[in-house]
Amino acid sequence: MQKWVLQNRNHWMVMTGIFILISFGLKMLSVPGKISTYFLIGASLIGGLPIAIQAVQALRVKVISIDVLVTLAIAGAFGIRSFEESSIVSFLFLFGAYLEQKTLAKTRSAIQSLVEMAPASAWRKNKSGEFEEVAIDEVVKGDTLLVKTGSQIPVDGEVTFGNGIVNEAGITGESIPVEKSVGDKVFAGTILENGALQLKAEKVGEDTTFGKIIELVEEAQDSKSKTERFIDQFSKYYTPIVLMLGIVVWLWTKDIAMATTILVLGCPGALVIGVPVSNVSGIGKGARQGILFKGSDVIGKFAQTDTILFDKTGTLTYGNPQVVRTVYTSQDHQLATELLISVEKESSHPLAKAILNEYSSDQTHVVQSSAVMQGGGIVAQVDEHDVLVGNVGLMHKHHIVLDAKTKRDIASMEADGNSTVLLAVDGQLAMAVGIRDQIRAGVKEDIQALQKMGVKNLILLSGDQPMAVELVCQELELTEARGNMLPQDKATYVKARKEMGEIVAFVGDGINDSPSLAEADIGIAMGDGTDAAIETSDVVLMHSDIHRLPDAFRLAKATRRNRIENMGIALFVVVVLLVSLFASDWMNMEIGMFVHESSILVVIMNAMRLLYDKKIGFLDRNQLWISKLWLN
Structure with missing residues (x-):
């Protein structure tokens, strides 16, 4: 019975509102008798029932919740025959809970949209070479999959055939689609906008990048910050204090109306909800932006x-060294280049990869033998040529003479931050190559942005x-x-x-x-x-994407600022309400409940600015965020 009542609390809210409207309508029509009063009594009982059930559930676990305070306030107003107040308080509390539920659902929409993006099936190559549609759970590492235009990529993998344009916004936050061809990596949850791809599955299910994103974000939402834990503890003591204050006022003044009004005004709803909704909005916004x-x-x-603190390679730099300077000391440039390529093809060193990417030649030579010299380079025999490829130390060890100009060139390369690779052929230096990992484009601007935001x-x-x-x-x-x-x-x-x-x-x-x-x-x-x-x-x-770092820092600062704003709003409203109750004669239970529920919506909407702010954290005070919220 209790479960059924709570599951249908929105229906109870609607009935409560209808009864109140009927009562006010009968009064306006001057209908004689107590019929309008009966409708108010019915509204109080109907609206108060789900609130009272939640209050009882809280007391069973020895918690004095907001529902307990509101239930006592409704009962107090009912007891002094102030049915108008008891019914309106019931309706406003239920209506506030409904709006709170509706708006909180929007803050989680970013995460829900991620979950909904997860593909449910895939086209897998069977033993006969045909592609058949199977459930995503049946796909295993190593399977060959087909992705068609407009379809979601079901796994993390490597393209083995075809090419196409892939929208990776759901993973990277980057709205510009990227071209994918054989050898490129693709991610589950991204969308193939054009073309057709065959790919080899490398990570499936929860192990995919997409699966990890969902897992990480869900874990983040379930966690609580120190501020949230503090507020939870605070509310455990604050709510009983409000109850005690109401009892003391009643005993001191014998004014039960004022005492019950204190219970309504002192509810810490906005304070309890303000910080969690800021965190959820911040986490959701971050997930949308990669x-x-x-x-x-x-x-x-x-x-x-x-x-x-930054690591360099792969963080501030691309992590892919490139040739930036070449100096030839032999007359036959073509032969020197061909011999260098021939030897480096035998090596897996990162600098060898940079050399092979830089130089191209249709003519290569047979390497009869090669030996890697630890910390020095390679000694090889290539088409009857004695070839050395390595650093200055290797050259000295084999008595290769470096003239003054070559020494200056090498010193110049090293002064520019290059690693130098030298080539000697038949006892003579033939070539010097400067290789350097390139700084990522735009990193300097990112560093300056962090400095402007206060990173010392x-x-x-x-x-x-x-x-x-x-x-x-x-x-x-x-x-x-x-x-x-x-x-x-x-x-x-x-x-x-x-x-x-x-x-x-x-x-x-x-x-x-x-x-x-x-x-x-x-x-x-x-x-x-x-x-x-x-x-x-x-x-x-x-x-x-290192360029997301300033955005992440900006978003973190905006989310923290939003928490503080929400705490300030919640505490300010409670103080103003309580002061108004004692210092004025216009504050009553209906006004107090209306302001209380409004403050909850205010802190929720304030937090939701994080979701809709295009600057990721610089809150635009002139933005029409309220209308944007409801239009969406």
């Missing part, structure tokens, strides 16, 4: 960060040579840079900054960054980084 906050506590702490220390930590690290520091105008740092050195440095009283965030993407991400107050991982880095982080920037 920013995952792993909990409400993360948002509050990140908003107060004053020191951000922006520090680069890297395992690279100090000179190369310092050059990146100067180019990006960072506060400080440190090179030759092993993973344990970075973690120790993070700990030292924390001990100085700073709130420290660390941004990285590799497995070697995991200790620092875990040690920092806020670990920020790049979404395309290693699973270990993502698991130990507090914030994930999807698709390794």
Whole structure:
């Protein structure tokens, strides 16, 4: 019976409202007798029933909830035969709960839309080579899948055939579709807008990037911030205090009307709901923009960060070294290039990949033998040529003479932060190549944005040579840079900054960054980084988009500010109502309940500005957010 009543509380609300309107209508028509009063009594009983049931349920677990206060207020007004007040308070409380439920559902719409985006089926290649539609749960790693135009990509995988245009906004927050072809990675939940793709499944189900997004966001919503936990404790003591105040006023003044009005005015509804709805809106907004906050506590702490430490490779730089300078010292440039390509094809070193990407030649030579010299390079025999590919140390070891100009060129390359690869053929230096990892475009502007938002220390930590690290520091105008740092050195440095009283965030993407991400107050991982880095982080920037970092920081600060605004609104309303009750003669129970329920809607709508603000955190005070809310 109780469950049925609570499930249909909206129907009780409508009936309560109809009874009140009928009563007022009968009074306006001057209908004789007590018929209008009977309708008010019925409205009080109908509206008060679901409220009283919730109050009893709360008392059973020894909690004095808002429902208890409102039930006592309704009963008090009913007891002194103020049926108009008891019925209106019942209706306003139920109507406020209905609107609260409706608007709170909107704050979770961003997360629900993610869940609804999850594909339910996939076209899988069977043993006969045909594609058949199967449930997504039947797809396993290694399956070959077909994705058609307009369909969702069901798994994380690699394109093996075809090409097309993919909308990745649901994963990365980037609205511009990207072209995908053989060898490219694709993500579950993204949409193939044009073309047809065959792909090999690499991650399925909950292991996909999309699945992890949903899991992380749901965990974040279920978590509570310190502020929320404080308010929960506060309300556990505050609500009984309001009840005691009402009892004291009744005993002192013998005015039960004033006592019951205090119970209504002192309800902490807006205070209890204000902070959670801000957190849900902030987390939902971040999810839409490719920013995952792993909990409400993360948002509050990140908003107060004053020191951000960066890993270099793959974070501030692309992580893909490129050839930036070539100096030939032999007459036959073509032969030197061909021999270099031939040897580097035998190597898996990142610098070898950069060389192969830079130079192209249809003519290659047979490598008869090759040997890797630890920390030096490669010694090879290529078509009867003795070939050395490596650093200056390897050249010295094999007595290769470097003239003054070559030494100046090498010094110039290293001064610019390049790694140098030298090629010697038959005892003579033939070629010098400068290779450098490029700084991501727009990173400097991102750094400047963080500085403007109050981050005092922006520090680069890297395992690279100090000179190369310092050059990146100067180019990006960072506060400080440190090179030759092993993973344990970075973690120790993070700990030292924390001990100085700073709130420290660390941004990285590799497995070697995991200790620092875990040690920092806020670990920020790049979404395309290693699973270990993502698991130990507090914030994930999807698709390794470093440009989301200022947006994430701005959103965290806006969400924290929104929490404070909501707490201020809630406390201000309660104080004004109670003061008005004692200092004026116009405050009554109906007005108090109307203002109380209105304050709950105000804090909810204030929080929802985070969802609809296009600037992700800079709240536009002139924005017509109320009309936008209801139009959507």
